[in-house]
Amino acid sequence: MTAILTEDDVAPAPRVSVRRGYRFELVKLVSQSRVRLLVLACWIAPALFVAAVSRQSTLPADTLFGRWMHATGWAGPLVVLGFSGTWALPLLTSMVAGDVFAAEDRLGTWRHLLVAVRSPRRIFAAKALSSLTVILLLVAGLVCSSVAGGLLAVGGHPLVGLDGRLLAPGDAAAKVLLAWACVLAPTLALAAIGLLGSIALGRSPMGLLLPALVALVMQLAQMLPLPVAVRLALPGYVFIAWNGLFTGPAQLGPLLIGIAVSLAWTVTATVLAYLLFLRRDFTNLANDGSARRAVTAGLLPLAGLLGVTVAVIAAATPSTGSGIEQAKVERSVATAFAHLYRMQTDELNRPAVTEAQLKATATCSKGNVQDHATGPGNDWHCVISWHLPHVRTTGQAIYQLDVTSDGRFVADGDGPKEVNGYFLVRTPTGDAPNPMWQFDGNVELLSTTPKG
Known part of the structure; x- marks a missing residue:
């Protein structure tokens, strides 16, 4: 069936x-x-x-x-x-x-x-x-x-x-x-x-x-x-x-x-x-x-x-421009320099110093523009000044900056040779890379810091 x-x-x-x-x-x-x-x-x-x-x-x-x-x-x-x-x-x-x-x-x-x-x-x-x-x-x-x-x-x-x-x-x-x-x-x-x-x-x-x-x-x-x-x-x-x-x-x-x-x-x-x-x-x-x-x-x-x-x-947000402004660049470069100077001081066994004591400041220009410089480029020029305790002379260092459109910059030391002129520094334990010879940094494109 x-x-x-x-x-x-x-x-x-x-x-x-x-x-x-x-x-x-x-x-x-x-x-x-x-x-x-x-x-x-x-x-x-x-x-x-x-x-x-x-x-x-x-x-x-x-x-x-x-x-x-x-x-x-x-x-x-x-x-x-x-x-x-x-x-x-x-x-x-x-x-x-x-x-x-x-x-x-x-x-x-x-x-x-x-x-x-x-x-x-x-x-x-x-x-x-x-x-x-x-x-x-x-x-x-x-x-x-x-x-x-x-x-x-x-x-x-x-x-x-x-x-x-x-x-x-x-x-x-x-x-x-x-x-x-x-x-x-x-x-x-x-x-x-x-x-x-x-x-x-x-x-x-x-x-x-x-x-x-x-x-x-x-x-x-x-x-x-x-x-x-x-x-x-x-x-x-x-x-x-x-x-x-x-x-x-x-x-x-x-x-x-x-x-x-x-x-x-x-x-x-x-x-x-x-x-x-x-x-x-x-x-x-x-x-x-x-x-x-x-x-x-x-x-x-x-x-x-x-x-x-x-x-x-x-x-x-205040984001209609490039975001790269002179005041921001100066602040970023000076801050990084102060931290790296303290690191170099520790490497060389020099008397300890703090960032507050250094009072590092930067004066930057871009090409022929001295005031209110803006925008990326490899023609940024910065002079950094700082002070050491019990030293009356103001120290100065020169850096050439290449700032990219995304805010990253590379600071290349241009003297004096005792600070950023050499790739290596002589430490008590031998030669070591000089942290201030060349360093990277970052400019905040979207800054909340008020202008003035």
């Missing part, structure tokens, strides 16, 4: 939860040899790089904190952080988030996945969460590996901040980890842009490269003489603003604004990607993305967000 099954006799298949879909997508990502190589590189390469550079005779002095890699192991993770914000993190988000949806287009597996999961919403959530997990794993590898390499090669000695202040090992460790935590915000923004590009452009290579291209455009924009409001409105500004953690007091204003902007871009790009994914026609295998859809559903809303953010920041 032949049994006949009716529709009522067929039990409905259980719905696949987001948790099961997440595990499935995570296994798919980790099983790719490309992702495995990225994980391996992030957990090994930074330690080898930091350890090797820290033991070389020449250091990357043109990189922020690079000149201190011989002195402390906490400088190495910051050098890696600067490189990661410029190149590594945009490329990592491109390789992971920029390909998580496009891979299904290349393989033609959308219909199989929809039959198994039966919910575009759960598919989107599973893919977004799995890519986020892998990205966090890669960032954790960069942090742990660079810290381990620096501590093993040099040790956890005090770190010189961007204001010349010597940070104790515990304080330096906390600030290093906090700086890495802050750059998670722009990394998430780039990952959300990668999700949007992967959905909107399908199997097109542009979807894979979109986060890296966006990061490159933001880097080029930071080199231009743009108003501070525009700089802060770019989602990648935190890749620069973490420098403010290493000044005293910490320059938190630009950093907090940059984090808020990055999170706003993260939410907006993720929502756009989600809505675009729900409207997609999965029955047509050839319909895997279009440039028109990428512009109307992705580029225009994000451009609108940029415009709104610029307007809000400009209205709420």
